[in-house]
Amino acid sequence: MVTLRMIAERCGVSIASVSKALNGASDLSQATSMRIRRVAEEMGYMPNAAAKALRTNRSYTFGIIFEEAVQHGLTHEFFSRILNSFLQRSEALGYDVLFLGAQPGGRSLGYADHARYRNCDGVFLIAGSDVVENIVGDVCMADCPIVCIDYEFDGVSSVVSDNEHGMRKLVEYAIQLGHRRIAFIHGENTNVTRARLRSFFTVCAEKGIKVPPEYVVPSVYHNAECAQVAVRALLDLPEPPTCVLFPDDFSYIGGMNEFRNRGLNVPADISAAGYDGMLLSQSIWPRLTTLRQDAEGMGVRAAEILARQAENGPPYPVERAVLQGVIVPGETIRPQLANVAPPPR
Amino acid sequence: MVTLRMIAERCGVSIASVSKALNGASDLSQATSMRIRRVAEEMGYMPNAAAKALRTNRSYTFGIIFEEAVQHGLTHEFFSRILNSFLQRSEALGYDVLFLGAQPGGRSLGYADHARYRNCDGVFLIAGSDVVENIVGDVCMADCPIVCIDYEFDGVSSVVSDNEHGMRKLVEYAIQLGHRRIAFIHGENTNVTRARLRSFFTVCAEKGIKVPPEYVVPSVYHNAECAQVAVRALLDLPEPPTCVLFPDDFSYIGGMNEFRNRGLNVPADISAAGYDGMLLSQSIWPRLTTLRQDAEGMGVRAAEILARQAENGPPYPVERAVLQGVIVPGETIRPQLANVAPPPR
DNA sequence: CAAAAAAACTAAAACATTTTCGCCTTCATT
């Protein structure tokens, strides 16, 4: 390992000068600075992150917490897309990303202690809605900026998907195509779900559409079987819906199975739309009409918020970024009435 | 931030003693050791990873490199499963995991330099077969143990999925059900693909099954459209196969679309099986018969190899771990002849 | 040309640890 001292000796200058040359300090002559840099390059110098962090108290590391009760972990495409873009943006901003578990070094401490131990400059919290509330209190103890996903807490910055707006788009899309008997299968009771429900009711009311209580049926996110059961209930109603909205593409696919079991063709006999926009949803048949969330945007914004706050130092203001999704038109929904305009594009 | 010095002052002992107490050194009396530990706990002491790493030259960090040309990144379920299990096992072994990019700190250096900069105790290389060969040479310059996935290089340890064995299982399964006209749609020319092809031909030869060259058709991994085109060619043959094997579940689903387009029912009119075992493959209809790779096992073994080699220090021996998958029986394949035994279980 | 100012460079401290070596007790053994 080549150190500043070794370069200094080779160049016949002091360690301080080498440090300055490599960090572009101003009080060094152009000539020596160049010479030192050349020698450093030759010797294959690579700074020591630990020493740097120790001295400057900056690690240029973002911690990332990834946890949810269902042990799917990163296999949720929504989460892995966020992570992907967060990684890229962080690297571009000069930060490395470290996974933070609750048991740093084998000992069972909390996330905050882990973050403090590693001297993180920021923490990105991606947690399923099922556990985020338990975690966030702990994480806050870390004395660095924090950003969490799809959840808003007092004192914690966040990046959220605009679920109200997304749901509005979806419902308006269905209504525009002439549907008036629209059912909504929704996920567990989380703030995300509540936002979507709120929006669903609001838009329906705006358009003068009555929503029978049986049309709003609870299910579980990412659970195909559960959604299938929910669809069964809907189809057994005396007056079943003409269009069903699903909470995510997994549920969507589960629901489609029930349509098929009943001999219903989509979209000829019944329409459907969903939320998420998984890659696969465009490969299956019929292609799903689904609201693709801007997961990439969320990762990018999270990295940018953390980087900015890390630069500025405490106190850390609470920031919010709201990202909007876009409808990916598929083949699962069609005009319900003859006298209605064809679907946009 | 509470340091050893602060604890020492509070306890009226030396810094050295505090360090020893917290690290369980032997030359300290039980009494003082207990007292120091209690005070440290009270004060909320958390060691400084940077100082520790600087002094001991061990960072307890594994670097992870994740790269492939197709920019799907972690959204490939196979990769995210590996990553997930690697994370968990690493944490249990006392290591944190850091993402390694090619541009540490904004400067465009290589992966090896990044690993050296962060003083990684090991590097885990997950790269798509399309880029791994370009990367591995660079990575080797890092003077720490390395494990890569699904690829075998001289001088580099690796964890591989037993593609020969997996393919054998799949082919034998089809043959056992009476199929003798078996086609194989395969991915790009990589070592993984070659292993599967080799195995495919071997097993067919063993069982005395002739494979017409048109039955082996190239496609692209994770590309549904490509697979659909391949299926089209197969179905246009004068004597089409009775069973089609796909390189992955995405392709599988693409192929299924073509079956449907032709009005073929699966498995009544044609059988199919695949490779990967994505979660979703068990939610769609018909449920896919697919060979689920032991991705979790791969992540675990990778972490264990790195940890062991990091403990033992150089020189680092080249280790290989071979993991085997398991057939997940679905509904896409059925006995072809009447006089044949029913499918196992 | 002397003095002042600016430029170029360095010594040393500081960051939080671990670890080696040596010192001082205490206690048991001759």
Added chain:
DNA sequence: AATGAAGGCGAAAATGTTTTAGTTTTTTTG
């Protein structure tokens, strides 16, 4: 009582870097 051994503890060096506060050298100015 003298010797030795062992146990318990501390001083200090070392890790690689940044940064402050000088110190030396060069340049400018009157």
